[in-house]
Amino acid sequence: MNISAFQMFISYKSVNSRDWDVIVAGGGTAGAVAGIAAARSGARVLVVEAQGSLGGTGTNAWVTPLMRNVSAGENLNRGLTEEIKARLRERGDGARDAGGNDNWFNPEGLKFVLDDLLTDAGGEVLFHTQVVRPLMEGGKITALVVHNKGGLQALRAGCFIDATGDADVALLAGVPCHAGDEEGVHQAMSLRFTLAGVDTARLAGFLRENGQGQESPDFLHFWMVWDRNSSLEPLFRQAVEDGTLLERDGDYFQAFSVPGRPGELSFNCPRLRADLNDGADPWVLSAAQLDGRRAIERLTRFCRAFLPGCEHAFIGVVAPMVGVRETRRIVGEYTLTVEDILDCAKFPDSICKNHYPVDIHSVKGGAKLLHERDGTAPYFAKDAYHEIPFRCLVPQGVSNLLVPGRAASSTFEAQSSIRVQQNCHSMGEAAGIAATWAAREHGGEVRAVDVDALRAELRQRGGSV
Ligand SMILES: Cc1cc2nc3c(=O)[nH]c(=O)nc-3n(C[C@H](O)[C@H](O)[C@H](O)COP(=O)(O)OP(=O)(O)OC[C@H]3O[C@@H](n4cnc5c(N)ncnc54)[C@H](O)[C@@H]3O)c2cc1C
Known part of the structure; x- marks a missing residue:
């Protein structure tokens, strides 16, 4: 069956009768937080996850601890990431060491914390379900085709978040993507x-x-x-x-x-x-x-x-999941570069602050990028950080989709810096709120979201933007 025949088959036979405001594809590090943030913003939200628990690489690939992302001694990621850490500590599944590092956590405990945060906020989750492809009308996604024990069906929403880490939805929606370095070679994978x-x-x-x-x-x-x-x-x-x-x-x-x-x-x-x-x-x-x-x-x-x-x-x-550091990255309305990181670039539509270093686990040998400006760039100041603009989450060519997490719009080098879990939380939180507003107030159009209001909302929720 060719793709269009396949698309007709599932769209005619199995469209789910319910509609959501927001559907999140992939309930991983960014996606789970996006779902929680959307639910807290009043969205009818569904998180569709291939595995049997939320958290993605942070739970099912057993990636622990959270990497520190600090500047002048302050954590740069707050909001939901701080709430998650506090909940983990309450359960005995998180800890702060004598040096003040509060990023130690137990991936199994995180699964329970994310379940509670999502469902307490009224969010829904569909586990053991693979997102297969988007259904499109022009440059807009109308539904996601999913596959699970119930077979194939299409799930409709006003706005979508691709948090698969691999830009699975964006790619098939026609968003241009990059993958790997200039030769298409990816960072090393690990099985933890x-x-x-x-x-x-x-x-x-x-x-x-x-x-x-x-x-x-x-x-x-x-x-x-x-x-x-x-x-x-x-x-x-x-x-x-x-x-x-x-x-x-x-x-x-x-x-x-x-x-x-x-x-x-x-x-x-x-x-x-x-x-x-x-x-x-x-x-x-x-x-x-x-x-x-x-x-x-x-x-x-x-x-x-x-x-x-x-x-x-x-x-x-x-770990049930292989640890994948990088696959595809969307081309968004802005592409973050290593120069932005070294120059501590600030943006009017910033939704996240980062000072985690460029950290390439190269399969070609060597673990880090040695840059000619090492030691002299603004990045090396004690209170340095750069910002991630909302536009990095907005994919070219599709009107009602956001892509937070490791597939956000960035070069190979820049991705190796922004990909750490707390940044994925922060990007997910911004995406969840923005997708809700887009679905409820702007017919799904993510570019219509008032980014100043989004930043104010993130600050209101404890964020550091
Ligand atoms: C080996 C390794 C070590 C690392 N070390 C650290 C570290 O020490 N500290 C740190 O902070 N960061 C670390 N990182 C980076 C960080 O963990 C990841 O970059 C981050 O967790 C990625 O988050 P994400 O939300 O983009 O993707 P993920 O957390 O991977 O989430 C993607 C989710 O989507 C689901 N999914 C994918 N495709 C589909 C589909 N088609 N349909 C339905 N569901 C789908 C997956 O099951 C998964 O749950 C490491 C990464 C790796 C791989």
């Missing part, structure tokens, strides 16, 4: 996991004695990357030589404590095989799961044999 049954006090002592100081056994953070002067590098070299690890297992190794899960460590690795970097390709994703699980077994053997305190450790969690 945890080790439970760790004697963290012993491990902390060992790490301290070996040049990786730790605040306490409750807030462990240790790492090894080849040729970066990690004190653990000799152990990795030995493990490669005796066949416990492969050379590439040392390309990126990092572990963190998780609040509410004593004796358990969350690993920001293994980094997956370099050729497996396109997270929007289902065949690549499948190969990535296999590659990742094999690497997790090697790393587990390594930790048991080489890290005191891990002798009796066992695999606690293997």
Whole structure:
């Protein structure tokens, strides 16, 4: 069946009889928050999520902790992200360390927090449902075709939010997209996991004695990357030589404590095989799961044999979702660049402040961008930050769609900076409010939203814009 025949089939047979103001495709880091913000703005909102829980990469890819995004000692993301952190702490699933970093959290706890925040605000969610494609009338989306155990059906709304991380909806709505760097190569993917049954006090002592100081056994953070002067590098070299690890297992190794899960460590690795970097390709994703699980077994053997305190450790969690750092990025009304980041660009339609660095996990070698202006650009001032304009969420060519999160309009380099979770929360919050207003007051037109009023509303809700 060609696409138009397929489109006719589902649009004639299975249009859901209900209408929503806002439908959010993807209930992940940005999408869950967008749904909550929309519901709190009075929208009839539905979040459509492929997995069985909200939170996306922050829950189902087990990416923890939140990366710090501070300037002059102040958190730059507030509003809903602060409320989420407070709720996590109340449950014992979040923590603030002695240095004031309040970004430690338990991904399993976050699932419960997001469920409550969305449903308490009156939002609805449809889990285990894949968004297949938008139905279009001119430059406007009328419905999303979804697939689940009920088959195919079309769900209608006035305004849509594509928070799939991969710009799935935007791409098929005809929005121009970029993917990867100038050669189309994406950042490395990782399959995250945890080790439970760790004697963290012993491990902390060992790490301290070996040049990786730790605040306490409750807030462990240790790492090894080849040729970066990690004190653990000799152990990795030995493990490669005796066949416990492969050379590439040392390309990126990092572990963190998780609040509410004593004796358990969350690993920001293994980094997956370099050729497996396109997270929007289902065949690549499948190969990535296999590659990742094999690497997790090697790393587990390594930790048991080489890290005191891990002798009796066992695999606690293997993340259900592969960790995908970057796939497609929309071309929006504004495209954020690395120059904007270095120059601390400010915008009249700012909806988020960022000072997280350019952080490219390159499959071509090297982890960060070394820029010729390192050290001299405004970015390096103590109180520096740049802003993300609302226009980065507004895709070219479609009138009633917003795209918050890692697929927002930015260059490959700039995306590697703005993609961290708290920025996705802030973008999601702005998108949720704006989509509600667009649906309720402007026939879905996102460009008709009064951005000054949106910024005032974000501030009213505790935001820092
Ligand atoms: C390995 C790794 C480590 C990282 N480390 C950190 C870190 O330490 N701290 C930090 O703050 N950030 C970190 N990041 C970045 C950050 O976690 C992500 O950029 C961010 O979570 C992305 O949010 P998002 O909302 O754009 O996408 P996601 O959170 O991935 O949400 C997308 C959601 O859409 C759903 N979905 C996708 N397609 C469809 C579809 N067609 N139909 C229905 N649902 C769909 C997915 O199931 C998912 O729930 C890391 C990322 C990775 C991959």
